[in-house]
Amino acid sequence: MLHDPLQLVLPEDHRCADRTHVPLEELRDDDWIGAADPRDPCDRLLSWACAQHSFEPVHTLRTDDYAVVQVFVAAGEGVALIPRLALGPPREDVAVRQLEGAPLAREISVAVLRTTAARSIRELVEALTEQARLIQRRWSDADAGLA
The missing domain is CATH 3.40.190.10 (Periplasmic binding protein-like II)
Structure with missing residues (x-):
């Protein structure tokens, strides 16, 4: 998220x-x-x-x-x-x-049906989660005057 x-x-x-x-x-x-x-x-x-x-x-x-x-x-x-x-x-x-x-x-979050078991969906959710972490970290650094 x-x-x-x-x-x-x-x-x-x-x-x-x-x-x-x-x-x-x-x-x-x-x-x-x-x-x-x-x-x-x-x-x-x-x-x-x-x-x-x-x-x-x-x-x-x-x-x-x-x-x-x-x-x-x-x-x-x-x-x-x-x-x-x-x-x-x-x-x-x-x-x-x-x-x-x-x-x-x-x-902003992502939702997936429980019945969805495709590996590609799990990989997509993991990639989106990682991007959200990177964005949040970049914003935290910018707010702290580090970026």
């Missing part, structure tokens, strides 16, 4: 861009860029987190392309949460920050 934290992406000139951690309640009046499907798990997590602060995020744009999300954010059309794994190298004209408090994240 991979714990994939959601990163706050702001226009570089956003009033909160100079902070490392941004309180969610300070984004109450911002426009949000979300997934094309409002039932997207990341959007649902954002809605839940905002409800803890007594507001609902207003989505002004929706797309399923995270590169396009960064373009809209850079253009000042809103702010967004992007999973770290999907962020890729961020654009130079956006600020990537953490939300203050407990991190919001998605969990």
Whole structure:
């Protein structure tokens, strides 16, 4: 399983861009860029987190392309949460920050039917598990300033 934290992406000139951690309640009046499907798990997590602060995020744009999300954010059309794994190298004209408090994240895992006994499936699951470990280690090293 991979714990994939959601990163706050702001226009570089956003009033909160100079902070490392941004309180969610300070984004109450911002426009949000979300997934094309409002039932997207990341959007649902954002809605839940905002409800803890007594507001609902207003989505002004929706797309399923995270590169396009960064373009809209850079253009000042809103702010967004992007999973770290999907962020890729961020654009130079956006600020990537953490939300203050407990991190919001998605969990990525693999499921296999118990009746599946093929050796290739076991090997695939092992390879995916190893890649998840490598990604998590790389993120830990980067967060500690080692990478």
